[in-house]
Amino acid sequence: MNPTVVGLRAGVRRGGIEIRQSLVNVQDLWNYFFPNLTFLVVMFFMRDATVPGTTFSLSARTLPSVLGGGLAFGALVTMMMALTIEREDGTLLRAKAIPNGMLGYLVGKVVQVSGMTLIGSVILVIPGVLLVDGVELRGPGAWLTLLWVLVLGLVACLPIGAILGSLFANPRNVGVIMLPIMGLVATSGIFYPITTFPVWLQWIGQAFPVYWLGLGTRSALLPPELAAVEIGESWRHLETFGMLAGWAVLGLVVAPIVLRRMARRESGSSVAARKEKAMQRIN
Structure with a gap:
């Protein structure tokens, strides 16, 4: 069998196993429910x-929009955190040592x-x-609009998360990029129409995929007349x-x-050095 196909299949199986494990892990369940329930409570009080x-x-x-x-x-954040953490604990190095292991790892x-x-998203919607x-x-x-927006949005954001995750060898340094990401979400018209922002801020928001994902989901789930409050008074599907x-x-x-x-750049010595630094911080 083609080694590439083997790597792809291994990656799909690995990803499926990790999803199932997340459904029985208390911390992952908290991450599923807490943010989305918080958004629901906020939206309930915004109903008037x-x-x-x-x-x-x-x-x-x-x-x-949310x-x-x-x-x-x-x-962005989950991919970035996963790569950073698994780079530090040696998971990435072990994947690198297996034929087509990196392909399987990334697909997973x-x-x-x-x-x-x-x-x-389902828990929220x-x-x-x-x-x-x-x-x-x-x-x-x-339905078709929502499908292509979500799929294309994932394909647009996942590689960016992978790139950001590769920049940090230490998970504790990821916080440096978290604030700009949260700021980008806030300025992308997610919580309030972007047309109420200054024009220069509107241009910044439109330069990144967060705004377009929000616009696409709004176009699928809201009445056509709500396009009047968007830029250009249009859903701008194209x-x-x-x-x-x-x-x-x-x-x-x-x-x-x-x-x-x-x-x-990954090697046994670099992983060992990161683990030693981590232990020194704990001690």
Whole structure:
């Protein structure tokens, strides 16, 4: 059998096993439920607020935005953290020592992070639709839009998370990049219409996939008339596809290069040195 196919199959199996393990791990279950339940509570208390210039509930407008923004945040941060932690504990080095092990490892991470992110999205959306009026999938076109936005959004964000994860050898240094990511989510129109922000901030938000994921999920789950509060008073499906596809292509080109260089630098001595530093911090 082709070694590449073997690596791909091993990666898919590994990702599936890690997803199942996350469903019985207390910390992972907390990560699934706590952030999403927090968002639901916030949106419940926002139910009487309205989108500026309309009578539509701001809470209903926020739910699909949080779905898209949460998907982007989860893909970026979970992938980044997984690579950083498993680089430090030697998992990456062990994968490197197996024929096509890096391929299997990366495929496994993609399957795992995608699955965990989608599970979190389901936990948010199902009770959210029941609690918030005005959010629904209106026909096959809306289902298709939601599908391609979510899939393309994951493909756009996962390689970026992998690139960011390769930059840090120490998981404790990841906090350096967390604040900019949270700031990006806040300025991407996820919690409040981006048209209320200064123009320069709107341009920054539109440069990254978080905004386009939020816009795409809103276009699938909200009434057509809500496009009036968006930039250009349109859902801009063509631009959404183009920006997410552009980020996906860029990430898929750059990420393998960065990850190969990171893997070449990994050795038993470097892993041992990181473990020794970690033990010194604990002591």
